[in-house]
Amino acid sequence: MxxxxxxxxxxxxxxxGIQFIPTKMNVSNEVYKADFMNIYSMPKTISEKLVVSCYDCHSNNTKYPWYNKIQPVAWYLEDHIKEGKKELNFNEFGNYSVRRQKSKIKSIIREIEGDKMPLSSYTNMHEDAILNxxxxxxxxxxxxxxKDSV
Ligand code: HEC
Incomplete structure (x- = not known):
């Protein structure tokens, strides 16, 4: 006992103790000229869905949930955001070469077709991010x- x-x-x-270790937050008020939505036009339904379902991990601005104040959850999220942004950052999309843009569009199609994105660990907590x-x-x-017009 x-x-x-x-x-x-x-x-x-x-x-x-670990609650006192600071984490790097992924927040920004900047307007990105190279943002995916500035360089390509799309219906509002698409842009809104991308923001809700993808931008938390694939842009420079995450809308953090309240539980991000608790460690080790914050580390877990930080890691996902870091990895996600490395692969694809919608804010920087226009700075990618045409070749990279094409390849990213193809992998976006692959991820959505395979139902791999948004990550299920995320949609468990964010029902609004689920793609019906x-x-x-x-x-x-x-x-x-x-893909064919880039
Ligand atoms: C909770 C965070 C999170 C959300 C939300 C999220 N992703 Fe990701 N995404 C990641 C992480 C982490 C990786 C890198 C590791 C991996 O591939 O699993 C990634 C990788 C990717 C890749 C690169 C795959 C490759 O191999 O090139 C694409 C494309 C992608 N995501 C698209 C999307 C799209 C589209 C959405 C919204 C419908 C989305 N993601 C939502 C975290 C996320």
Missing amino acids: KILKRILLLLFIVFV ADERKELLGFFEML
């Missing part, structure tokens, strides 16, 4: 068309 209490106390101390069948069809149609 004594040992269990000690372990719990230790865990508690670690949990409290109609939305997927609309997004796929748009990106297929874009």
Whole structure:
């Protein structure tokens, strides 16, 4: 019993301790000229869905949930955002070479078709980010068309 209490106390101390380690937040008020939505035109339904479903991890501006104040959740999110942005940053899309843009559009199609994006660990907490069948069809149609015009 004594040992269990000690372990719990230790865990508690670690949990409290890690709350004081700062995380780097991904927030920005900048307007990006190279943003995907500035360089390509699209219906509002598409741009709004992309912001809600993809921009938290694939842009320089994340709308953080309240639980991001709690470690180790914040680290987990930070990691996803870092990885996601490295692969694809919609704010920087216009700075990509034409070749890279084309390849990213193809992988966006692949990810949506395979139902891999948005990540399910994310949609569990953000129901509004889920793509229903109609939305997927609309997004796929748009990106297929874009793929041939870039
Ligand atoms: C919760 C964070 C998160 C959200 C939301 C999210 N992604 Fe991602 N995305 C990632 C991460 C992390 C990676 C890199 C690792 C991987 O491929 O799983 C990634 C990778 C990608 C890639 C690159 C795959 C490749 O191999 O080139 C594409 C394309 C992509 N995401 C598209 C999207 C689209 C489109 C949406 C919205 C419909 C979206 N993502 C929503 C986190 C996210």
